[in-house]
Amino acid sequence: MTASPPIGRVVATELKPSTPHQFHFWTARESPIGIGAIVRVEEGSRVVYGVVTDGFAYSDLTSPLHAVLGSEGDPSLAATEPTARAEIRLYTAAVLRQLPEEPLQPVPLGSVWLASDTDVISALRMDGYTGRERATGIPVGLYAAGGLESPVYLDCDFLLGPEAAHLNITGVSGLATKTSAVEFLLGSIFQTFPPHKGSVAAVCFNVKGPDLCFLDQPATLNPEDLRQYARLGLTPKPFDIVRYYAPLKPDGVNLNTLRTNEALSGNTEPLVWGLREVLDYAEVVLNRDDIDAKADAFIDFLAERVVGREYLDEMLRTKPFMVQSFADLEEFFRRIFDFMEALGKGGEVWRTHHIATIRKVRNRLSNISTRSKGLVTDDGVSNDLPWGSFADRSVYVIDVAGLDPLAQDLVFARVVSKLREHLERRDLGVDHVVVFVDELNKYAPADGPDTYVRKMLLDLSERGRYLGLVLFSAQQFRSQVQRRVVGNAGTGIYGRMDGDELATAGYATLSPATKIKLATLPKGELMLRHPHFTQPIFVKFPRPSVLNSREGIERFPPAAELPFPDAVARQLRQLDRKVSSEAVRELIEGRHEEDVRRALAATRRERPVDAYSYFTACLGRRIAGEMVGTRRGIPALKQVDDSYGS
Amino acid sequence: MKLDGIRRALGTSGVAVARAVPDWSSRRLEDASIKPGHLVEGTHLEGIPVGQAESWPEPLAYLDGVQRSEIVGYVGTSPIIVAEIAAAVRERRRRQLHTVVEERRHLAVGRPHALAAAAGALGNLELVPLPDDEPVHPARDLARAAQAVDQRRGALEIVVGHRYRDRSDGWLVVDGPLTESPRWAADARTVGVCRSHSVLPFIGADLDCYLRLPAGHRSSIYEPGTRSLAPVRAWALRLWPWEGQDLLHGLVRIEVAPTQGLSESANRISRWLMAERVPVTAPDRRWDCLLYGIHSVEQYLRTRAV
Numbered sequence: 001m002t003a004s005p006p007i008g009r010v011v012a013t014e015l016k017p018s019t020p021h022q023f024h025f026w027t028a029r030e031s032p033i034g035i036g037a038i039v040r041v042e043e044g045s046r047v048v049y050g051v052v053t054d055g056f057a058y059s060d061l062t063s064p065l066h067a068v069l070g071s072e073g074d075p076s077l078a079a080t081e082p083t084a085r086a087e088i089r090l091y092t093a094a095v096l097r098q099l100p101e102e103p104l105q106p107v108p109l110g111s112v113w114l115a116s117d118t119d120v121i122s123a124l125r126m127d128g129y130t131g132r133e134r135a136t137g138i139p140v141g142l143y144a145a146g147g148l149e150s151p152v153y154l155d156c157d158f159l160l161g162p163e164a165a166h167l168n169i170t171g172v173s174g175l176a177t178k179t180s181a182v183e184f185l186l187g188s189i190f191q192t193f194p195p196h197k198g199s200v201a202a203v204c205f206n207v208k209g210p211d212l213c214f215l216d217q218p219a220t221l222n223p224e225d226l227r228q229y230a231r232l233g234l235t236p237k238p239f240d241i242v243r244y245y246a247p248l249k250p251d252g253v254n255l256n257t258l259r260t261n262e263a264l265s266g267n268t269e270p271l272v273w274g275l276r277e278v279l280d281y282a283e284v285v286l287n288r289d290d291i292d293a294k295a296d297a298f299i300d301f302l303a304e305r306v307v308g309r310e311y312l313d314e315m316l317r318t319k320p321f322m323v324q325s326f327a328d329l330e331e332f333f334r335r336i337f338d339f340m341e342a343l344g345k346g347g348e349v350w351r352t353h354h355i356a357t358i359r360k361v362r363n364r365l366s367n368i369s370t371r372s373k374g375l376v377t378d379d380g381v382s383n384d385l386p387w388g389s390f391a392d393r394s395v396y397v398i399d400v401a402g403l404d405p406l407a408q409d410l411v412f413a414r415v416v417s418k419l420r421e422h423l424e425r426r427d428l429g430v431d432h433v434v435v436f437v438d439e440l441n442k443y444a445p446a447d448g449p450d451t452y453v454r455k456m457l458l459d460l461s462e463r464g465r466y467l468g469l470v471l472f473s474a475q476q477f478r479s480q481v482q483r484r485v486v487g488n489a490g491t492g493i494y495g496r497m498d499g500d501e502l503a504t505a506g507y508a509t510l511s512p513a514t515k516i517k518l519a520t521l522p523k524g525e526l527m528l529r530h531p532h533f534t535q536p537i538f539v540k541f542p543r544p545s546v547l548n549s550r551e552g553i554e555r556f557p558p559a560a561e562l563p564f565p566d567a568v569a570r571q572l573r574q575l576d577r578k579v580s581s582e583a584v585r586e587l588i589e590g591r592h593e594e595d596v597r598r599a600l601a602a603t604r605r606e607r608p609v610d611a612y613s614y615f616t617a618c619l620g621r622r623i624a625g626e627m628v629g630t631r632r633g634i635p636a637l638k639q640v641d642d643s644y645g646s
Numbered sequence: 647m648k649l650d651g652i653r654r655a656l657g658t659s660g661v662a663v664a665r666a667v668p669d670w671s672s673r674r675l676e677d678a679s680i681k682p683g684h685l686v687e688g689t690h691l692e693g694i695p696v697g698q699a700e701s702w703p704e705p706l707a708y709l710d711g712v713q714r715s716e717i718v719g720y721v722g723t724s725p726i727i728v729a730e731i732a733a734a735v736r737e738r739r740r741r742q743l744h745t746v747v748e749e750r751r752h753l754a755v756g757r758p759h760a761l762a763a764a765a766g767a768l769g770n771l772e773l774v775p776l777p778d779d780e781p782v783h784p785a786r787d788l789a790r791a792a793q794a795v796d797q798r799r800g801a802l803e804i805v806v807g808h809r810y811r812d813r814s815d816g817w818l819v820v821d822g823p824l825t826e827s828p829r830w831a832a833d834a835r836t837v838g839v840c841r842s843h844s845v846l847p848f849i850g851a852d853l854d855c856y857l858r859l860p861a862g863h864r865s866s867i868y869e870p871g872t873r874s875l876a877p878v879r880a881w882a883l884r885l886w887p888w889e890g891q892d893l894l895h896g897l898v899r900i901e902v903a904p905t906q907g908l909s910e911s912a913n914r915i916s917r918w919l920m921a922e923r924v925p926v927t928a929p930d931r932r933w934d935c936l937l938y939g940i941h942s943v944e945q946y947l948r949t950r951a952v
Binding site for chain 1 (some may be wrong): 701702738739742743797921922923924925926928929933938939942944
């Protein structure tokens with residue numbers, strides 16, 4: 001272990017003493033030590049591992065004035081001094097681990113060596129979860145210093161639960177930190193997640209541009225990347241099973257995503273929800289002022305008594321209501337308002353619900369169907385994630401980049417809630433799900449209203465690990481995210497950081513040198529916190545083995561938005577490649593677009609062998625759901641005593 | 647030096663333990679005097695500009711020694727002094743100084759009867775008996791001890807210097823006069839740099855000229871009158887302007903072997919020494935005359951004191 005010569009020596013003075021958590025050592029002027037380097041101190045039977053957190057250099061010059069004097073005020077003469085001044089390289093290191101761990105004592109004044117592979121494993125306590133029978137190590141990157149390069153592993157018990165969980169990534173945009181790190185780490189998890197831990201899948205929300213749109217496409221990696229993959233014991237390959245979900249555009253047939261290139265259409269499908277799916281998460285679309293017991297009670301009434309079942313109220317209509325779509329719900333509301341209008345004076349309350357409450361709920365729900373047209377369908381036919389049949393090592397990407405923020409919240413809330421429900425029942429299809437959310441500061445901001453999504457994220461971060469529901473989140477500025485959400489992330493990744501961000505209180509524990517290093521981190525390097533590591537560690541990681549967004553867009557440019565008939569034909573071609581645009585155009589000529597959309601949705605849901613014939617048949621008959629006439633508007637209220645005020 | 651153990655042992659052997667550092671502990675003793683020198687360049691002393699500073703050809707080495715003394719006890723009224731002397735040569739290669747020769751000794755100095763009484767406590771220290779020809783006088787004994795330590799340190803420097811010369815023929819700058827060693831005094835590549843002007847070589851107008859040299863000037867070459875053991879050539883060199891400072895500010899005396907005592911050599915060596923003014927050794931109070939290499943040897947020896 002000590003065959004190589006030491007590179008430094010611990011030094012302790014009254015002003016700079018060694019403590020059980022910190023020590024100082026000096027090295028020769030030329031040494032491989034840098035900020036973040038891991039070192040080993042040996043003295044007698046005690047071994048101490050530390051990570052360099054700060055460095056100092058100074059000479060025997062006590063005043064700059066002496067230097068000025070020596071070179072007679074001419075800086076160019078300073079370089080010609082025949083003898084170089086005595087100069088010290090002094091480093092401060094934070095203790096990572098002491099062996100033996102007890103009694104915990106100040107670091108002895110021993111020799112210092114650069115850590116070897118074995119030392120890194122021991123220093124980061126990775127010996128506890130790697131290299132044993134039921135190992136739980138997940139390669140996360142390479143620690144490199146002084147020509148040495150050692151793989152660093154995360155403990156999946158602490159990354160995906162149950163001991164700790166969640167990952168948060170911070171870093172400025174455009175420097176291959178957030179998305180790249182997640183893509184690489186997910187790949188690593190999928191390849192090395194231990195069999196005894198069960199199965200794992202990922203749900204990724206693509207919130208901007210084409211970031212996650214090409215996870216199934218291989219990247220072109222350079223030899224250095226390939227070498228790093230080999231060093232980490234990983235195979236550089238794209239994800240085997242990836243399914244993309246994107247809402248439709250308002251026309252109901254074109255996908256609202258940048259992944260519309262026909263070559264990629266095989267695993268890209270629409271995400272369409274109906275009334276049932278929305279109503280369960282109505283709280284998301286209600287703002288803070290709306291949330292009250294009365295509105296809640298009325299929504300519960302709708303969900304439990306009206307939607308999706310026969311509801312008869314002879315005062316409203318002799319025929320039972322069968323509310324399955326927003327159109328049906330609109331009809332239901334209209335009947336209520338008509339009834340109350342007819343009552344005249346005293347017609348403020350229907351079934352204990354005040355008309356103002358009913359009106360508010362109606363407005364909010366119809367608002368979501370308007371603002372999220374394409375995600376929310378009027379006709380009740382939905383297309384959703386494969387709840388209950390999630391596949392092991394599969395990635396489900398939900399592209400919400402083109403959605404209205406309200407609709408993004410809705411998607412987010414519903415998907416996470418459904419994941420939680422299924423994981424609680426253990427019927428999702430996998431044991432663990434990683435949910436990746438970028439721009440966390442938008443969904444769980446430090447300031448601002450306490451929204452449903454924020455509460456849900458908090459709940460996920462605090463209780464998800466018991467269920468196997470793990471949050472991988474990212475944002476540019478950690479300080480702008482709700483503290484408890486990021487605080488619950490057992491593992492933290494920090495890419496290049498903005499100086500202003502580093503000046504915030506959350507980074508107060510980092511040394512100035514570590515901050516400088518963070519502020520200047522090159523691409524592909526990051527700082528890592530993990531429960532087993534008592535100090536942050538710098539690692540580098542290879543480029544993800546999936547196509548990045550820029551190359552992906554160049555290689556698979558999005559298809560132009562097609563006219564309605566061509567878009568329908570394209571969707572049918574995904575089910576049956578023989579379907580021609582001409583035939584579809586001829587078939588739907590003169591049909592109402594709503595009819596065509598219903599037929600298309602039915603075909604998509606059924607996935608018949610002969611898609612064209614099935615589609616034709618659907619068009620030929622009346623599809624479930626009924627046309628809603630032009631909205632007549634809600635009659636104005638008479639003068640009533642409105643307990644909600646204006 | 648770890649003297650606590652010695653003091654404990656002295657206490658158990660009936661010696662009165664003392665704890666004092668004499669004021670000459672770490673410096674050399676000198677008496678002010680005038681010993682006329684003999685001019686060998688020109689007919690009267692003058693200040694000669696040496697020209698632009700020039701880098702010394704490598705390798706260049708520096709030799710210096712340090713000493714430190716402490717009174718550890720009294721046998722009756724006879725003091726026992728423990729001293730550490732050390733000397734080293736640090737050689738400059740590519741602007742970096744490296745120690746190439748080093749020697750260190752530990753001495754016990756005192757009257758013979760005092761040393762005998764304390765022998766058990768002094769362990770392996772090298773015993774240096776003081777003359778026993780006069781009645782005991784603690785102050786005089788201390789002065790004699792200082793002289794003895796100083797001589798031993800000087801002798802150690804010579805040993806170290808010779809060892810360096812045995813392994814290298816590079817230039818060697820010695821802190822102090824060359825005449826302690828005839829071998830140095832004859833060595834064409836050894837230069838003595840003396841900061842002390844206790845002994846002055848001139849009087850009258852020549853002394854005026856000698857002590858009021860402008861910066862970057864040297865005096866005419868002379869042969870010091872005190873150097874009977876090993877004749878050398880010498881000149882004064884003003885490293886830094888003295889105006890506004892003390893008369894001796896930045897003034898050093900250079901000693902070389904007679905073969906180097908020619909005008910051209912004196913100018914060249916002076917130019918080299920002018921370049922050695924930097925890095926300055928401030929805040930050492932001797933910075934105006936203390937070359938960085940010498941300072942470095944001192945620092946090295948002091949930090950390695952046992």
